Amino acid sequence: MKWQGRRESGNLEDRRGMSGGKVVAGGGIIGVIILLITMFGGQEAQNLVPVIEQFNQQQNTQTTERELTAEEIETGKFVDALLTDNEDVWNKIFKENGMTYKEPNLVLFTGQVETACGGATSASGPFYCPGDQKVYMDMGFFAELKSKFGAKGGDFAVAYVVAHEIGHHVQTLMGTSGKVRQMQQGMSEAEANKLSVALELQADFYAGVWTHHNEKVNQMLEPGDIEEALSAAHAVGDDAIQKKMQGHVVPDSFTHGTSEQRMYWFNKGFKTGDITEGNTFEKIK
Template identity: 65%
Template sequence: MKWIGRRQSDNVEDRRGMSSGGKTIVGGGIIGIIILLLNIFGGENGQMLTPILEQMNQGQNAPTEQRELSVEEKKLAEFPKTVFADTEDIWGQIFSENNMTYKKPGMVLFTGAVETACGGASSASGPFYCPRDQKVYMDLDFFNELQTKFGAKGGDFAVAYVIAHEVGHHIQNLLGTSNKMREIQEGKSEAEGNKLSVALELQADFYAGVWAKHNQENLDIDDIDEALSAAQAVGDDAIQSKMQGHIVPESFTHGTSEQRKFWFMKGYKTGDIKQGDTFAGLE
């Protein structure tokens, strides 16, 4: 992706120099369950788990220690800041073309653990969006795991895809899709609720594809392949197969690898936000 020397977002808070702060998460085995639910792309699951996180997040306030980031750490933040600026510009334009006003989200870079308006989270949660403070949370170490643990291709556009996906959840929050989904989920079985969660995640992939289409002038020839490789790596079926040796379709919350690639490419090919109804036939 062509990004060096271009505008970087001012809406990024870098907390990587903080060794502690806020409240500590306590709880034992439930942490593993939450990590599984939030892992890879937290998205809507982050808000659905907020009551649990808040109950667990009853530790004592700890003093915050701030250290100066190294030159390498500061440089590492330049790319996500540039990508985030692109999401601001492109979604601002798309919303304007549809007679709407785009409210920019924030982004927080962290390592280890982070406190959010949706509760506390650790780096094991993977990138996620918190609708309560309208911020995307990113542990940059995740992208090493995306390659080493989940087998995605290297390349900076895999990072861009993840950021664009989480911004997709912000779009859903602004358009009211997230709230509507939660209303529909009430009274549904776990399997039915999971199908709705999958639809929400696939729509975020679709929005990531729409963003990529409108950012065409800044893309390199291999960028879309890198995004598809990342989508392949984080499909529910691919993760379950790798982590537990078998897949359980009724437990899917984000969609299969093929579904994730399909909806990203549909967004990329059409560039039209009106073409992303992943909920059709689910109600």
């Protein structure tokens, strides 16, 4: 992916090299592994929770500080460029549709972090907190995405995840997230899960929309980039995660969508670039 030469966003908070404080499980793309099982998996799946928690246990709970490495500094510049590109695209799309885009902050952290949604650890994976309208990312997630869940990795896998989480911010600004949460009240578990899936797939669609528009302006894509995004989308499908963690799938417990669905909606956003084509609530492929 070509990303050098962008302006600085001004909305990046780099908290890496600092750790400590309360450790509480959070939510995000990989956080579905624990949250899906504890909330929706049933008694059989509940038995897997201790194994998964041990699998992702954070060892350092003492407050420490260290200097960032040269590689970490370069990574920070890369994430800043992604944030900048997302700002440019969504400011333009919102303006064209008579709306105002409020730019979110993106927080890079190591180990654990406190947010308006509570504390979170690296095991949560990247996530968006509507309480403070910030995206939180521990970059160690991407190594695990590749080593434990079979994704190809690469810089555009990072771009896809950033764009997906900012897609959740777009949903917050448009009121979609709030409406979904209201609709879920009083629903059966299976029906509420279907709405959660639609919300996540729409964020994948928005990631594709961002890719479409950013490519037009910056010609960022290199051979293999889209494949990296699709590989990441495939790796974090509910069915892929459940097969990996428990050997079988429970469709009624899905909260993020299957690998096929996630790839489909990212591709649709990438090919159309049209936010009106992303009604995942009407028809989930």
